Amino acid sequence: MWQSLVRAIYLILTRDAALMEIVALSLRVTGTALLCSTILGIPLGVFLGLKRFIGRRMVIALMYTGMGFPPVVVGLFVYMLLSRSGPLGRLGWPIIPSLFTPAAMVVAQTIIAFPMVAGFTMAAVMSVDPGLRQQVQALGATPWQTALTILLEARIGVITSIIAGFGSIISEVGAVMMVGGNIEHSTRVLTTAIVLETSKGDFSLAMALGLILLGLAFVTNLSMLRLQGRALDR
Amino acid sequence: MSEFIYLLRNVTKVYDGRCVLRVDYLGIRQGEIFAVVGPSGAGKSTLLRLLNFLEPPTTGHIRFLDAEFNPVQPMPLELRRRVTTVFQRPVLLDRSVWANVTYGLWLRGQRDSDALVQAVLDQVGLAALAHQRARTLSGGEAQRVALARAMVLQPDVLLLDEPTANLDPYNVGLIEDIVRALNRDHGVTVVLVTHNVFQARRLAHRAALLLGGELIEVAEAEVFFQSPRDPRTKAFVRGEMVY
Numbered sequence: 001m002w003q004s005l006v007r008a009i010y011l012i013l014t015r016d017a018a019l020m021e022i023v024a025l026s027l028r029v030t031g032t033a034l035l036c037s038t039i040l041g042i043p044l045g046v047f048l049g050l051k052r053f054i055g056r057r058m059v060i061a062l063m064y065t066g067m068g069f070p071p072v073v074v075g076l077f078v079y080m081l082l083s084r085s086g087p088l089g090r091l092g093w094p095i096i097p098s099l100f101t102p103a104a105m106v107v108a109q110t111i112i113a114f115p116m117v118a119g120f121t122m123a124a125v126m127s128v129d130p131g132l133r134q135q136v137q138a139l140g141a142t143p144w145q146t147a148l149t150i151l152l153e154a155r156i157g158v159i160t161s162i163i164a165g166f167g168s169i170i171s172e173v174g175a176v177m178m179v180g181g182n183i184e185h186s187t188r189v190l191t192t193a194i195v196l197e198t199s200k201g202d203f204s205l206a207m208a209l210g211l212i213l214l215g216l217a218f219v220t221n222l223s224m225l226r227l228q229g230r231a232l233d234r
Numbered sequence: 235m236s237e238f239i240y241l242l243r244n245v246t247k248v249y250d251g252r253c254v255l256r257v258d259y260l261g262i263r264q265g266e267i268f269a270v271v272g273p274s275g276a277g278k279s280t281l282l283r284l285l286n287f288l289e290p291p292t293t294g295h296i297r298f299l300d301a302e303f304n305p306v307q308p309m310p311l312e313l314r315r316r317v318t319t320v321f322q323r324p325v326l327l328d329r330s331v332w333a334n335v336t337y338g339l340w341l342r343g344q345r346d347s348d349a350l351v352q353a354v355l356d357q358v359g360l361a362a363l364a365h366q367r368a369r370t371l372s373g374g375e376a377q378r379v380a381l382a383r384a385m386v387l388q389p390d391v392l393l394l395d396e397p398t399a400n401l402d403p404y405n406v407g408l409i410e411d412i413v414r415a416l417n418r419d420h421g422v423t424v425v426l427v428t429h430n431v432f433q434a435r436r437l438a439h440r441a442a443l444l445l446g447g448e449l450i451e452v453a454e455a456e457v458f459f460q461s462p463r464d465p466r467t468k469a470f471v472r473g474e475m476v477y
Contacts, residue, residue: 129325131321131323131325132325132327134283134288134321134325135319135321135325136337136341137288138286138288138318138319138321138393139318139337139338139341139383139384139387140311140314140315140318140338140341140342140387141341142311142341145341149327149337152327153327153328
């Protein structure tokens, strides 16, 4: 085990090409999914936090369900949608990603992260003093300016929601395995590579990948704690 | 042009089937300090929200300058921005005092107003705290930031919703002086809502009593406080319980 650990550290320090390729793809897929989740989740979170409408509770219940959705079920859902006989796959449109591509993994990870970004954003927006809305309107804000001001006031909670979304997908394995297929040089990411290398008995590479994943998770949590600490220190 | 900056006719406001405000007729003159007194729950804050166009009346019309505000006709943004409110509880942004004071200017796209902001901060005695975080201020300082935030907008109408409730006498005096100066030197119309009869008496040119959502009496300050016509006004002015 020690030998494997030393070798793992060596692979990291020498920036092993295979290792770096997997890390780069992981960050690219997760980064793109996070961007999509943020673009979809923040406006939805702000809308649900500020607006009262018929069916709002149902939408929130669905969003909370999405937050607790098992990734492997999301993988199954996306697999069925995108497979050649699925409702989207059979359309053959170039905009619809094919199975076993990084784009399909992005779709799955977006579905996993977006309810989390939306849910935490909604909670952050709702925690802003309700009197602020009336105050900014009294100062002449338009509805858009009001929403933007409240979003800025909730900024720490919103950033936390994005970090939480990142944390939920960078370490996810079930969905990306199902829709990505863990194809070398194409869809192999940190988590799927760890599974494969462990089953092959190449503990050095698996451990190096695991250390990088742990490092990313640690940096994510540290950022969250720093932001929350800044809010708590006030 | 009418002597009234506001003219309210047959205005009602209903929440959840309950009528909380009914004003058959009320004119507020340009350049006056108009005090609305009454106990808690009388509809004073509701009246201010209507005057700031934050929500429409359920029925009736509010004429402001030459524009009409009613249940189906919103007030145009440029006119809405000529009115602002200082609320009883100042809700400040989680930023510096300076950022709070310039916020309304930022909404209007006015970026080069440093001299004006500095002058207003001097006037409210907060120049030394300009770069301090607003949420670290005392209640009196926070209310002065809220007042400064309204003043930099140079509004035609300043609505004050119990602006000195819970403040110490020093801050009460300071805020009253600023309000008087705004009205006297800049011709700002002030509508002051308060349950503090003494404050209304110190500041107002005219006053009104609101009870149970209905206007009981509107009169010149001297008449209102010294020889009111309605017995309920008389009782309220004397500090007797009328509700």
